[in-house]
Amino acid sequence: MNTNKHHLCYLCGQTIEPKLRNDPMALSMDHVPPRQFYPKQIRRTENLNLNIAPSHKRCNEAYKNDEEYFYHSLYPIIAKNNPQLGNLVAQDIQRRSLKQQTPAIIQRILSTKSTVTKGGIHLPNGLSQFALDGKRIERVAAKIARGILFLSTERYFEEQQIIRIDFYDDLNNFLKTYKPALQLNPLAGVYSRAFAHSHFSYKDFRLLLMFFWGAFIFQVIAKDTK
Ligand SMILES: [Zn+2]
Incomplete structure (x- = not known):
């Protein structure tokens, strides 16, 4: 990437001016998805x-x-749908729980139980179910989607352009529904066992399928302005 040219911030759409490294408005290269989503x-x-x-x-x-929250609160689904990778993620969670702010997050998640999240995400049957804060989870999913859209189109997508987010943990059903589309445009990623995505353009919309930890999928629909 050319570091001399002025970058656009993919999160606010404003130009990133040259600043000292510790300045809040300094350039910071953000991982899409977050780096800690790839087990250590x-x-x-x-x-x-x-x-x-x-x-x-x-x-x-x-x-x-919110990224920390996403990672911790969705862990039970990784453990259920992909135990092998779940083990590696659990090791990371354990390591990170030694850091100060993390135990509070886990405490909060474990202290509340319900079947449906506030944001309407339905958790799988038979799984220990916690009152997930769906808004926080969706905020992270939307951020990752906007990062992918930015990188593939070189254009800024604002948060309001994300018009729909759906969550699927029934992979067989999902993959059956999307089979024809995925044959044309397969899920792919730098390390697809941890994160893979597929991207479709249809009229004024973009559809993103984001597959996390081989365990669940977010389907994100964005309105395109082009
Ligand atoms: Zn910004």
């Missing part, structure tokens, strides 16, 4: 060339807590 053991053994997008330090830091 995999990052250590594989030489992953993760996708990055330009942002203001302040803009991407505003998502940090």
Whole structure:
């Protein structure tokens, strides 16, 4: 990537001016999806060339807590649908729980139980069910989708352009429905066992399928302005 040219922040759409490194408005290359979504053991053994997008330090830091929340609160679904990778993620969660702010997040998640999240996400049957804050989860899914759209179109997509987010953990059903589309445009990624996506353009819309940890899928629909 050319570091001399002026970057556009993929999160706020404003130009990133040259600033000192610690300035909140300084350039910060943000991982799409977040780096910690790739388990540490995999990052250590594989030489992953993760996708990055330009942002203001302040803009991407505003998502940090929600990203941590996403990762911890959806872990039970990884453990259920993909136990092998779930083990690696669990190791990371354990390691991260030694950090200060994390136990509070886990406490909060574990202390509330329900079947449907506030944002309307239905959790799989038979899984320990917690009152997930769907709004926070959707905010992270939308951020990742906007990052993918930015990187593939080189255009800014604002949050309001994300018009729909659906969550699927019934993979067989999902993959059956999308089979013809996915044959044309397969799910792919830098390390697709942790994250893969597929991207379709249809009239004024873009459809993104984002497959996390081989365990669940977010379908995101964005309105295109082009
Ligand atoms: Zn920004």
